[in-house]
Amino acid sequence: MATVTLTVNGKSVTATVEPRTLLVQLLREQLALTGTHVGCDTSQCGACVVHVNGDSVKSCTMLAVQANGAQVTTIEGLATGDKLHPMQEAFRENHGLQCGFCTPGMVMSAVDFAKHHKSPTEQQIREWLEGNICRCTGYHNIVKAIKAGTEAMGRTA
Amino acid sequence: MSATGIGAPVRRKEDSRFLTGRGTYTDDINRPGQVHAFLLRSPHAHAELRRVDTTSAKAAPGVLAVFAGADMQVGGLPCGWLIHSKDGNPMAEPPHPVLAQGKVRHVGDPIAVVIAETRAQAKDAAELIVVDYQPLPAVVAGEDALKPGAPQLHEQAKGNLCYDWHLGDKQAVDAAFAKAAHVTRLDIVNNRLVANPMEPRAAIGEYDRASGEYTLYTTSQNPHVIRLLMGAFVLQLPEHKLRVVAPDVGGGFGSKIYHYAEEAIVTWAAPHVGRPIKWTAERGESFASDAQGRDHVTHAELALDKDGKFLALRVATIANLGAYLSTFSTAIPTYLYGTLLAGTYTTPAVYVEVKSAFTNTVPVDAYRGAGRPEACYVIERIVDTAARELKIDPAELRRRNFIPKDAYPYQTPVALTYDSGDYFTTLDMAMKAADYAGFAQRREAAAKRGKLRGIGIATYIEACGIAPSAVAGALGARAGLYETAELRVHPTGSVTVFTGTHSHGQGHETTFAQLVSDRLGLPLEMIDVVHGDTNKIPFGMGTYGSRSLPVGGSALVKAMDKVVNKGKKIAAHLLEAAEADIEFKDGKFSVAGTDRNVAFGQVAFAAYVPHNYPIEELEPGLDETAFYDPKNFTYPAGCHIAEIEIDRDTGDVAVVRFTAADDFGRIINPMIVEGQVHGGLAQGIGQALYENAVYSDDGQLVTGSFMDYCMPRADNLPSFDVATHATLCTHNPLGVKGCGEAGAIGAPAAIMNAVADALAPLGIGSLDMPATPERIWRAIAAKTMPQAA
Amino acid sequence: MYNFEYRQAQSVADAAKAVGADEEAKLLAGGMTLIPTLKQRLAKPSDLIDLGGIAELKGIKREGNAVVIGAMTRHVEVATSDVVKGAIPALSHLAEGIGDPQVRNRGTIGGSIANNDPAADYPAAVLGLNATVITNKRRIAADDFFKAMFETALAADEIVTAVSFPVPEKAGYAKFPNPASRYAVVGVLVARTGGAVRVAVTGAGPVVFRQKEMEAALGKSWSADAIAGVKQSAGGLNSDIHASAEYRAHLVTVMAKRAVAAAG
Incomplete structure (x- = not known):
């Protein structure tokens, strides 16, 4: 067993894990942060995307022990109280989600995208989403949402 | 058109929880004392099982129980539609065991289940199960399976044929071709697909010794159907002792309609180990066990x-x-x-x-x-x-x-x-x-x-x-195809809708609320839509075939009709008018041609606090259930x-x-x-x-x-x-x-x-x-x- | 995943010692291939030695006429580095096309080339740009590094510390991705460095290889037309449900032409 200490959504946490524990397992099973999902076992679907030290990563493809000392943000850490993050609000306003399962990873990936793009094209958004699979929306409204969310983040930044 | 009624692009009520990570999907649920199941599945497409030895697995760290087919003597998974062949004979209907009985017939066919304290321990122990396979030749294409000499899957299906069905007037077609000016011919393949909803299937089985009740949490599009099929056909559990909950479900596309072996396994095994049991598919298992499409x-x-x-x-x-x-x-x-x-x-x-x-x-x-x-x-x-x-x-x-x-x-x-x-x-x-x-x-x-x-x-x-149920029944369906809605009006006028359909991305919590807002004149915040729990909803056939609104929505309209009709009787009493003169519009019951009215909420309150109420003619309360069977x-x-x-x-x-x-x-x-x-x-x-x-x-x-x-x-x-x-x-x-x-x-x-x-x-x-x-x-x-x- | 022991290496020497002492131990770089492999229970290492904490393995710098990239430098850093973009834009373009943004945020150049997946992109860059792989023991020429599918010249206790890419006059990379996995079905890097032309092909065969006929043709005339008639033999190429050997052979020419066009 190993002990890890990390900051999750602004709070310091310490946990004891097997070395084989994935970051997503630590989040879901030990920290009860079940917003981060697991949709595949080959690192492709992106339902598990969280931010580690500010970068979007797949928490199913990172060991919990590798996150020792890291700053982790999950979907639960995005809103401020009851006020949705601009990207969350854009997904709601543009109907960028249906079943909601891919949504946390999709939103976390989108927030990372927005940090690197100020006025994105549809093509840039579609290419960025290579690592996020949605089976419900056909991506149409996700693309719209990310465009709107990115622009809104640019306004508030 | 009101801003929240029929035709309005209302933003979805369910989105707040999904967007903040507060959705509750089956794998997000953790029951006290929960343990984990892992299924050993066949690596062969077709093989006889000469021996399945679970001794070492049972002794592995953290393991509570291991069950193979021989340990789990229950009913097979049923088929819900009987087709008759051209010649009038019923289709071949071979058994579909929950755990393989003597033979496996596809890669992924479940052989045994390991239940352990952790998922990793269950998986570790499954590697210790010794299976002696006698591989058999396999056949994967439909045309090949029907050819003479093809490997045979089931004793009960000669030549691998389930049925040879037809429809239409062959003679009329032959006659038309005989006089055609042009005939176009085409050979096409409709490729096999995997539904792949983003949420893999999952199930939690739980047994309460005090009440003798079983609860199954499952990723299902139709929890009542699962309760019926699993309760009546597989495990022989009476419905009043079996609750099936399908919480937030991450997409279905058909693949979560069916009753699956894992649901029966965790439910059946829960009293054996005395702990709630969770099973969650890895994506690889989804590919090997979720029903596929087309072909x-x-x-x-x-x-x-x-x-x-x-x-x-x-x-x-x-x-x-x-x-x-x-x-x-x-x-x-x-x-x-x-x-x-x-x-x-x-x-x-x-x-x-x-x-x-x-x-x-x-x-x-x-x-x-x-x-x-x-x-x-x-x-x-x-x-x-x-x-x-x-x-x-x-x-x-x-x-x-x-x-x-x-x-x-x-x-x-x-x-x-x-x-x-x-x-x-x-x-x-x-x-x-x-x-x-x-x-x-x-x-x-x-x-x-x-x-x-x-x-x-x-x-x-x-x-x-x-639909309709009677016609479908005549054609071989083994279930009804109606839908149910209950409209529970609360004393202060808010409303809960209980629908037998199930939303797994379709947004019923919003659409159905719009139907109520439109008809009863209530704001959306006063309306909640509940689905997915057999203990809460009277009955239901679930969601598939684009049926939720045509069938479930129609049932809700019928339930609202009943509420409004009862409300008119109460309003007539309160307004001291004849029932026939009462109109209901924009959330108000009024006497036709006058400005005398009572609001919907006042009528609801009167129904639950019946101080001034036609108690001789009318029961208290404002809670109506309707069933709708389409024509x-x-x-x-x-x-x-x-x-x-x-x-x-x-x-x-x-x-x-x-x-x-x-x-x-x-x-x-x-x-x-x-x-x-x-x-x-x-x-x-x-x-x-x-x-x-x-x-x-x-x-x-x-x-x-x-x-x-x-x-x-x-x-x-x-x-x-x-x-x-x-x-x-x-x-x-x-x-x-x-x-x-x-x-x-x-x-x-x-x-x-x-x-x-x-x-x-x-x-x-x-x-x-x-x-x-x-x-x-x-x-x-x-x-x-x-x-x- | 089977269980294992985990520890963070404090230095390259520390890591080399750990991995040299135990043949069941494995090095963990970005983990983008290793962790999925472990999840599928396709490997059972006794120990994982994490290179993530070793600062000396990170970073990109210009050294004379070469760009030197530390082994633990992530794809996203290569893709966005001004040094790389200025000196070898084809390399930043290649890095930008590896996996998806989340993979690029974790995956490393050292991990990629040490793994030597036949469908990975970086081997084409290393071979095509005639890079030198620097390890804790020696410098290995690209032509000597990639041995066979998932096999390199690295010894058990040898660790890639950096890759040194000579700055080419021209270089371009084009790939045809597997529609499902997005790995390269065929990826071709063409480069002219110090007057010498290299054409490196990844994805098509069991290991990255040089297309010498195309090199010769481009050496005479640097243009897409010059290689339009050069046919790659399908013999020995990979074949799967997404692309047969014949199709891959055809794509080698198509992608090589596009790489030349991209190189300008």
Whole structure:
């Protein structure tokens, strides 16, 4: 067993894990942060995307022990109280989600995208989403949402 | 139109929880004392099990129990639809054991379950189970399974044949072909698909010793159906001791309709280990155990007269059912396929024969559209082929054969009666939006860039909200097809709707609330919609076949009628007026022709605090339940137009434009409807260009992960241009038709017709789905550099 | 995943010692291939030695006429580095096309080339740009580094510390991705460095290889047309449900032409 200490959504946490524990397992099973999902076992679907030290990563493809000392943000850490993050609000306003399962990873990936793009094209958004699979929306409204969310983040930044 | 009523693009009530990570999917639930199950599955497609030794696994760290087939003597998984063959004999219905009994019949067939403190321990221990397999030859293709000498899967199914079914007037069809001016022939394959909702299946079984009650949390589209099938057929548990909860479910697309072995296993094992048991599929298990879709091989012939009028359609299909009968598998290639083969046309005679075969593959059942995409694909591909052969514009050929606008109700030669429709208008709308007229110029411009551009039309019809129960029963259905709604008005006037349908992405919590807001004049915050729990909802058949709004919404209308009628009686008493004079509008009961009224909330309060109440004539309370059994299917229809470009060098196809014009009857929430169309289109385009479940000859699923099964990504798809035109359903109170499957039905034919159009100048004929780069490159190479192919 | 022991190496020497002492131990770089492999239970290492904490393995710098990239430099850093973009834009373009954004945020160049997946992109860059692989023991020429599918010249206790890419006059990379996995079905990097032309092909065969006929043709005339007639033999190429050997052979020419066009 190993002990890890990390900051999750602004709070310091310490946990004891097997070395084989994935970051997503630590989040879901030990920290009860079940917003981060697991949709595949080959690192492709992106339902598990969280931010580690500010970068979007797949928490199913990172060991919990590798996150020792890291700053982790999950979907639960995005809103401020009851006020949705601009990207969350854009997904709601543009109907960028249906079943909601891919949504946390999709939103976390989108927030990372927005940090690197100020006025994105549809093509840039579609290419960025290579690592996020949605089976419900056909991506149409996700693309719209990310465009709107990115622009809104640019306004508030 | 009110801002929250019928027709308003209301933002979804459910989104706040999904967007903040507070959705509650089955795997998010952790019960006190919960332990974990892992299933050992067959690595062989076909083998005898000589010995299954669980001794070492039982002794492994953390293990509570290990059960193999011999330990779990329960009923088999039932099939919900009995089909009869041409000769009147019932279909072959071999047993479908929960855990393999002596033999495994597909890779992934469950052999044993390990239950341990942690999931990792269960998985570690499963490796210690010793299985002595005697591998047998396997067969994976439906046509091959029906050939003499093929490996036999079941004693009960001679020649691997489940049934040899037919529909239509063979003599009339033969006669029409005899006098046809032109006959178009086509051989096509409808490729096997994997539904792949993003949430893998999961189940938690729990047993309460004090009450003797079982609870199953499961990723299901229809918890009451699971309770019925598992309780009555598999585990023999009475319904009052069995609760099934389907909480937030992350997509289904058909694959979560069925009762699966894992549900029965965790429920059955819970009292044995005395702890709640959770099982969650890894994606690899989803590929090896979720029912798959489509898999038809079809020969079709279309007879036309000299003017291009369709005289008759003849279709012969072999459907692959996989290794066992899944819950509704037998109905898909028959009553949900053959009956749709008239399409949108006046074809006077249609005859279809379907042979369904058992193979050493994962069972096949309904996947978004279920039978109707297969029918649409046959019709729309052969119509396009005929247009090309006869040098008639494909839109014009369709127009010549559409059912006229004034012909409804229209009786088809394959049993259905269409109640309403207008295929001319949706075709015109789509052609205009797609700038069909300007295509020739776009093709020329593309050619200058070295690309082959093509345009393809598909007009489709589907039959949704399968019904009525009595007719379905006569055709072999083993369940009713009605729906239930309870409207519980609370004392201070807020409302909870309990629906027997289930939302797993469709947004029922919003759409159904809009129906209530529209009728009762309440703000959305006063209305909650509850689904997915057999202890809360009176009964229900769940969500599939675009039935939720036509059937479940209609039940809700009936329940609201009852509430309003009772409310009128209470209001009449409060207003000291005759009941016949009471009107209900905008949330108020008023005396006709006066300004005297009471608000809905006051009536509700009076019903629960009956101080001033007609207690002699009327029971207190305002809580009504309604069941609705539809009189007919609904018939959504429309037109899809695809425009594609092919990279000549690589064979890669890019979808550059996609237009849909759909008739879903009355629209409750246009935003949600558009979203449903988008999602369906992505799955339809996926089938045409990307997705394919490929088995090796020895029965291994080669495309067993997202590394090889190509899920459409954002950069594979364009933005879609979608619009609707409504002709109302004539037989349900809302005039609604359903919208969930349309995209997946029209898109494959539209895309493949566009591919055919792009390649026709090179003399290339029909290609099968998926139109992968290599498949197209080979077709091009064979024509342009024969030595290369 | 089977269980294992985990520890963070403090230095390259520390890591080399750990991995040299135990043949069941494995090095963990970005983990983008190793962790999925472990999840599938396809490997059972006794120990994982994490290189993530070793600062000396990170970073990109210009050294004379070469760009030197530390082994633990992530793909995203190569894709966005001004040094790389200025000197070898084809390399930043290649890095930008590896996996998806989340993979690029974790995956490393050292991990990629040490793994030597036949469908990975970086081997084409290393071979095509005639890079030198620098390890804790020696400098290995690209032509000597990639041995066979998932096999390199690295010894058991040898660790890639950096890759040194000579700055080419021209270079371009084009790939045809597997539609499902997005790995390269065929990826071709063409480069002219110090007057010498290299054409490196990944994805098509069991290991990255040089297409010498194309090199010769481009050496005479640097243009897409010059190689249009050069046919790659299908013999020995990979074949799967997404692309047969014949199709891959065809794509080698198509992608090589596009790479030349991209190189300008």
